[in-house]
Amino acid sequence: xxxxxxxxxxxxxxxxxxxxxxxxxxxxxxxxxxxxxxxxxxxxxxxxxxxxxxxxxxxxxxxxxxxxxxxxxxxxxxxxxxxxxxxxxxxxxxxxxxxxxxxxxxxxxxxxxxxxxxxxxxxxxxxxxxxxxxxxxxxxxxxxxxxxxxxxxxxxxxxxxxxxxxxxxxxxxxxxxxxxxxxxxxxxxxxxxxxxxxxxxxxxxxxxxxxxxxxxxxxxxxxxxxxxxxxxxxxxxxxxxxxxxxxxxxxxxxxxxxxxxxxxxxxxxxxxxxxxxxxxxxxxxxx
Amino acid sequence: xxxxxxxxxxxxxxxxxxxxxxxxxxxxxxxxxxxxxxxxxxxxxxxxxxxxxxxxxxxxxxxxxxxxxxxxxxxxxxxxxxxxxxxxxxxxxxxxxxxxxxxxxxxxxxxxxxxxxxxxxxxxxxxxxxxxxxxxxxxxxxxxxxxxxxxxxxxxxxxxxxxxxxxxxxxxxxxxxxxxxxxxxxxxxxxxxxxxxxxxxxxxxxxxxxxxxxxxxxxxxxxxxxxxxxxxxxxxxxxxxxxxxxxxxxxxxxxxxxxxxxxxxxxxxxxxxxxxxxxxxxxxxxxxxxxxxxxxxxxxxxxxxxxxxxxxxxxxxxxxxxxxxxxxxxxxxxxxxxxxxxxxxxxxxxxxxxxxxx
Numbered sequence: 001x002x003x004x005x006x007x008x009x010x011x012x013x014x015x016x017x018x019x020x021x022x023x024x025x026x027x028x029x030x031x032x033x034x035x036x037x038x039x040x041x042x043x044x045x046x047x048x049x050x051x052x053x054x055x056x057x058x059x060x061x062x063x064x065x066x067x068x069x070x071x072x073x074x075x076x077x078x079x080x081x082x083x084x085x086x087x088x089x090x091x092x093x094x095x096x097x098x099x100x101x102x103x104x105x106x107x108x109x110x111x112x113x114x115x116x117x118x119x120x121x122x123x124x125x126x127x128x129x130x131x132x133x134x135x136x137x138x139x140x141x142x143x144x145x146x147x148x149x150x151x152x153x154x155x156x157x158x159x160x161x162x163x164x165x166x167x168x169x170x171x172x173x174x175x176x177x178x179x180x181x182x183x184x185x186x187x188x189x190x191x192x193x194x195x196x197x198x199x200x201x202x203x204x205x206x207x208x209x210x211x212x213x214x215x216x217x218x219x220x221x222x223x224x225x226x227x228x229x230x231x232x233x234x235x236x237x238x239x240x241x242x243x244x245x246x247x248x249x250x251x252x253x254x255x256x257x258x259x260x261x262x263x264x265x266x267x268x269x270x271x272x273x274x275x276x277x278x279x280x281x282x283x284x285x286x287x
Numbered sequence: 288x289x290x291x292x293x294x295x296x297x298x299x300x301x302x303x304x305x306x307x308x309x310x311x312x313x314x315x316x317x318x319x320x321x322x323x324x325x326x327x328x329x330x331x332x333x334x335x336x337x338x339x340x341x342x343x344x345x346x347x348x349x350x351x352x353x354x355x356x357x358x359x360x361x362x363x364x365x366x367x368x369x370x371x372x373x374x375x376x377x378x379x380x381x382x383x384x385x386x387x388x389x390x391x392x393x394x395x396x397x398x399x400x401x402x403x404x405x406x407x408x409x410x411x412x413x414x415x416x417x418x419x420x421x422x423x424x425x426x427x428x429x430x431x432x433x434x435x436x437x438x439x440x441x442x443x444x445x446x447x448x449x450x451x452x453x454x455x456x457x458x459x460x461x462x463x464x465x466x467x468x469x470x471x472x473x474x475x476x477x478x479x480x481x482x483x484x485x486x487x488x489x490x491x492x493x494x495x496x497x498x499x500x501x502x503x504x505x506x507x508x509x510x511x512x513x514x515x516x517x518x519x520x521x522x523x524x525x526x527x528x529x530x531x532x533x534x535x536x537x538x539x540x541x542x543x544x545x546x547x548x549x550x551x552x553x554x555x556x557x558x559x560x561x562x563x564x565x566x567x568x569x570x571x572x573x574x575x576x577x578x579x580x581x582x583x584x585x586x587x588x589x590x591x592x593x594x595x596x597x598x599x600x601x602x603x604x605x606x607x608x609x610x611x612x613x614x615x616x617x618x619x620x621x622x623x624x625x626x627x628x629x630x631x632x633x634x635x636x637x638x639x640x641x642x643x644x645x
Contacts, residue, residue, distance in 0.1 A: 175371065175373070177369045177370075177371050177373035178373050178375060180337075180339050180360070180367075180369070180373070181367070181369060181373035181375075182375075182386070183339070183359070183360045183361055184337060184338075184339075184360045184361065184363075184365065184366065184367045185361070185386050185387035185390055185434070185438070186361045186387050186390025186391060186438070187361055187390050188359070188361060191390070196375060199377045
């Protein structure tokens, strides 16, 4: 075997080892969640001195007991529904506000647009730990305590600034010529926006949806502050509140809740990812 | 179709006068070219006519109707073609051409009919279902022209439409464009920095620089009788030779100019012709196949920055050696005189004719 051939093999092995490393890194949390969800308690809670116990395999028969606990003893289905409602409402509000705002800043505000865009983005950087106190006052004035509506009202305060800034970049990549051509071809600014510009901004809007989705799903502080009834909680709040009792962690049910919530998200992300890449490679004006 | 009237138009950008008092009247059905170096304001002027820029002051009329700033581009009944052609990448050729008709809420069968008529005219029927990214530069231009013409615009504005094509395509596309414009007879304003395009396409040429129109006339007028030094040196390749203060030819403060192709060996003229002769020191001969360029100087006017150039056609078989002084001449009628200070063209000073080896 020649030296070059050997080097080629070595290189290929190196690539696969690296890829395997990344896959393990990415998939291990999911594996761990699944494993914990279906393990019996006696397989989960083992004395630290028992060195014969192998933690990453089933040592006893799998069980559905934790899922049963999750679905019958907690309001988990209700939390899922609540989360979905809040996510859908916030995504809608964000898209409806951030997309036109981003377009205006990118195209209509002239030289002010850039500065204003950055100014708006900066508000996103103010942490919720500072804002939840004034917000709780506002929520009280609006009479929305312990209501999902409080989250629908508050969440856009961090999704809109971030997403406005995000879509600005996408709108800037739409060739000016096309918009002007459409205006000459007989369309108003609004007509141009809907018939030409939006088509280019689809990847941007999808990115907005994905980001809003993520930001809302993981939000904890505002939910903790404004929601107190168990049946009005979101998943990110309900799970730790109901399944961590004192210092008792119901690990099986906790992991089950995390797993069930994350799998559909992972699938949705992958679908969007395809569209996203497709959007980025869309044919430009000049070929 | 309609005439375009521009009266004292200004467009200033934060102190920069992009268009600085332009008057221009384009007749119905005329093909007018705005020619000038980049940054001379020609594109801004075109965009102002289209309504994409608001004029700072002045008036634009299209077919007698004043296009004030309240008239948006869509209501101006104009078609414009951009340098990039600006085809909508997510629409097919059909979709692109039909797009302006949809804006007018044209019935479906009428759209179909008009699109067919346009693509037949440009011979691109077979591309109707393709997307712009699958078309060549020349095909894209035709699609853009189809889209422009289906609206039956009153005027046609073109912004350097040929600059994306390679040199060979450009000649064909130019011919196509001119024939098309003659066929439909739409008033056309065409922007370019390429004087060959301007000369070949324009019924009249407006030569612009620094926001002003320096001369507005037919290609022959602009070439033969440039209004000032700028036009004289901008048009013509190589540009017009300018000589400073030759007392025998012109009084002080006047420049004398002549085109390189009029500057020929004395022996190329008849004995009794009215010519002005010069002693021409040839520094270098450039053989270009169809012609020869000679670079050199008149004895008294050595300026390495501005060589005096002669352009000899291939027909002229005379041997011209480099590093020698030759007897060259220009028909006296081909001499042009300019005011040194204002740059404006002046009438020939009648008396100063004859031999001028200053």
